[in-house]
Amino acid sequence: MTHNTPLSPRPLHDLADVRRRVVRTAQLRAQGLTPADITTRCRPGGPWQQLLPGVHLLHPGPPTSEERLHAVLLYAAREATPGVPAQPGPSHPGPSHSGPSHSGPSHPGASNAPRHVYADAVITGLAALTLHGFTATPPLPSLDHIDVLVPRLRRLRTTGCARVIRTAALPAPETVTGLPVAPVPRALADAVADLADADAVRHLLTEAVRAGHCDPASVVRELTRAKLLNRPHVVDAVDSLIAEGRSLAEDRLYAMVSAYGLPDPVWNVGLRLPGGPHLGGLDAYWPDQAVAIELDTRAPRQTEDTQWSEYARKREHLERLGITVVHITPRKLRDAMEQQAAIVRTALMASADRDPAAYVVVLPR
Template identity: 65%
Template sequence: MTNTPLSPRPLSGSSDVRRRVLSAAQLRAQGVSAAEAGAHCRAGGPWQQVLPGVYLLRPGQPTSEERLHAALLYAERRPGGEGEAMITGLAALALYRFAAAPPLPALDHIDVLVPRTRRLRSTGCVRIVRASADPPVAREVTGLPVAPVARALADAVPHLADAHTVRRLLTEAVRKGYCEPSAVVREFNRARLLTRPHVVDAVDALLADGRALAEERLYEMVRVHQLPDPLWNVDLRLPGGPHLGGVDAYWPDQAVAVELDTRSSRRDDDESTWTAYTRKREHLERLGVTVVHLTPRKLRDALEQQAVVVRTALMAAGDRAPAAYLVVLPR
């Protein structure tokens, strides 16, 4: 008996990465036993074992794509487990083509999100991340299952000590329309990241940037869809009476107000914030003011539709009883 490695058994479509990176189970299905696979992986052999139970059917350094496929195969090593694992963290952000994320070849680890019941350990280049009771729905990016951006950010940030990088990633996520600030804050709350000073600073900047972006879209809606010019960012009061609250846009002749809902759900008092908002809206409506509630997502995804909503409210003003006289002050 000789120790010379066996020649690899030809596999159809071996030029494709899915054929170059195979699990032990996939090899068995093609008639390659564990002993044969081990022989192919001996020193100087044509194959290599890149992760437990995962083989690369060629020598040399694995490419980024091969590492990603190998990580997913490692995380899905069980009957019926296929499709549960997804790429997350910085590797996911690199797949989304974030300019602020390091390129895939520069990453020492690939984070893989798996169900919390899985008994898997981090090994080699794979860092296992366990999902919560309600795992996210993966998105397909370059043919791979990838965590949504907000979840990928929450899995990446714990391994980043540079506040500037964290802020750049969060800003890019919002500015490029991957997610709303509220979605990021929800994931960060879940991951208990808002106790870290550099993360809190980045989130504060994100919320301010998200608010500014929503206001820009509101200005764009009025301009592009030729709505009458409102009074921007004003406070409303009863003559000689109490402060009724601020609104983002107000048409005094029609008594129509627009308010952006940019609540972040960052703090535990979010319920009280919503209660205060509802109380203000109900008070204004009792005084005859129509309050149009817009969210950043609505302005991003359906700007024309939101313009129709506001225009309809303005046109309906003549059919309503006159509103109470209000004092309008700059905010």
């Protein structure tokens, strides 16, 4: 038998499933192939190639982006216990039984067991952002490496196109094109950790918020966890991100008042007592009902306890004066606008049952 002798009557180009084109050495061994057989087929000019240690591509020529992604996951994923087939998870269902069955010998990459679950391996970084649909990231074929998260105690090394990032706790992955992919905030943090270009960092963070992938608070939380806020170019990008988030939140607040028929407030004002101190700024205020809205667009940094205390003191002071303050976050405006409108409407209606508020001077901010 030569290395060109087919192992199955089914030609390779008929196998559309990438999991049959990218396989582990163990899968080939399970089909009866010896290490010498595998080595022979992976020689230059042969029909197969080794993409990563223990991971083979069952056709010649460059791998596709999809094949590279699956190869990295196969390399990094924890193998199932011998004799126990991997169980399909909610994002990786088992093979469909609606199609025709095939009898006889199977292709080396095929298996009658449920599809492999990529346990303890999650795509992150720029590759993950591209999969999430970012336009500021390079296309997958141009990436020299693909970042993959694994538990800290896994004994894996970065090699080939797989760059291993160890973490104390894997994030709950999102399923994108059938692959386990880190949520956008975590993928951003892992990508930013490797970027020194201030413009590139700013573009990524801005797109994350502007395109609705996530809110600024979740991004800054991940950057804080990754200890990246000691880098000046990241801090500058975060300041731009917070400004972008506030602008979007204000637009959504205007839209909420209009869409749900709330009475028009006065926008972006400051309050003070007659002849007294300034009471603070508000994003919206209904003077007749003494109801105010304050958007919380603070960056959730560990050092901002003082700022939160100032927010709380201002709110308590206004409420002692009889002013109801509705505290709204950008995420609530994005994900539950109708609910927030109902809260504001209830506060406006309840004003008739409250004692009159203290007289305050309303100033433009």
